Amino acid sequence: MIELDAAEVTAWSPDPAGGPDRVVRLLGPVSLRLTERHVAVVGANGSGKSTLARLLNGLVLPSAGRVRVDGLDTVADGAAVRRHVGFVFTDPDAQIVMPTPVEDVALSLRRAVPDAREREVRALEVLSRYGLADRAHVSVHALSGGQRQLLALAAVLATEPTVLVCDEPTTLLDLRWRTHVDALLASLPQQVVAVTHDLEAAERADRVLVVDAGRVVADDVPGPALGHYRTLMGATPPTVPVHGARPGAAGAS
Numbered sequence: 702m703i704e705l706d707a708a709e710v711t712a713w714s715p716d717p718a719g720g721p722d723r724v725v726r727l728l729g730p731v732s733l734r735l736t737e738r739h740v741a742v743v744g745a746n747g748s749g750k751s752t753l754a755r756l757l758n759g760l761v762l763p764s765a766g767r768v769r770v771d772g773l774d775t776v777a778d779g780a781a782v783r784r785h786v787g788f789v790f791t792d793p794d795a796q797i798v799m800p801t802p803v804e805d806v807a808l809s810l811r812r813a814v815p816d817a818r819e820r821e822v823r824a825l826e827v828l829s830r831y832g833l834a835d836r837a838h839v840s841v842h843a844l845s846g847g848q849r850q851l852l853a854l855a856a857v858l859a860t861e862p863t864v865l866v867c868d869e870p871t872t873l874l875d876l877r878w879r880t881h882v883d884a885l886l887a888s889l890p891q892q893v894v895a896v897t898h899d900l901e902a903a904e905r906a907d908r909v910l911v912v913d914a915g916r917v918v919a920d921d922v923p924g925p926a927l928g929h930y931r932t933l934m935g936a937t938p939p940t941v942p943v944h945g946a947r948p949g950a951a952g953a954s
């Protein structure tokens with residue numbers, strides 16, 4: 702179970718008016734108990750979704766309040782939380798550090814499997830489980846984007862986390878790979894919390910959190926939560942000026 706008790710995240714930010722740096726609130730306060738198998742987090746760009754996701758494995762620490770996963774506090778028990786909660790980034794290249802897939806998965810296993818030969822055997826087993834057996838020894842640069850995302854996921858899942866947090870894991874993927882990774886995430890026995898802009902994937906979650914301006918503004922089963930999100934998005938068009946619009950067209954001045 703994931704518990705957030707009045708968790709807040711603040712950061713120092715430059716004052717656009719040139720004054721001294723000031724503290725800005727990025728998220729919260731948020732209080733939640735997440736027990737569902739699949740939780741989706743949706744919201745506009747910059748609303749605070751990644752900040753919320755990163756709170757769950759201690760990549761971001763609460764400035765106030767507390768965050769616990771299965772009773773482990775992300776501040777007091779940081780190392781245990783990171784072993785417990787796997788985190789998958791949007792961009793697999795932020796996560797893949799070794800030259801070949803087998804070495805990358807083996808690196809994830811270094812703590813669990815001390816013997817190097819046994820570690821390689823285990824890494825190969827993991828890769829074949831995720832359909833990457835024939836790519837095990839190629840350069841990671843020779844993998845497609847979808848294969849790289851799958852490798853990043855496989856390397857995290859190899860550590861057998863109890864909870865998986867994914868920050869837009871399918872955003873860079875074409876429809877075929879997105880469907881494949883979505884199906885894989887749906888089949889996992891772990892609790893999965895996924896930040897997503899893919900509303901079809903969010904429809905299949907057990908619970909959906911809608912984040913707006915650093916607050917959880919809706920928290921429900923998918924139908925009503927996504928209805929709220931669509932209304933929110935429709936009601937607040939982006940304020941970025943439209944360049945190159947035809948004279949007289951909407952948005953041109």
Ligand SMILES: Nc1ncnc2c1ncn2[C@@H]1O[C@H](COP(=O)(O)OP(=O)(O)OP(=O)(O)O)[C@@H](O)[C@H]1O
Nearest residue numbers: 712713714727744745746747748749750751752753
């Ligand atoms: N360390 C930081 N210092 C200052 N501001 C930050 C920091 N991290 C994030 N922010 C700001 O906090 C806000 C929320 O960022 P966050 O990455 O959580 O949004 P998001 O909903 O995940 O956005 P996107 O969908 O675009 O990825 C943004 O305005 C971002 O610029």
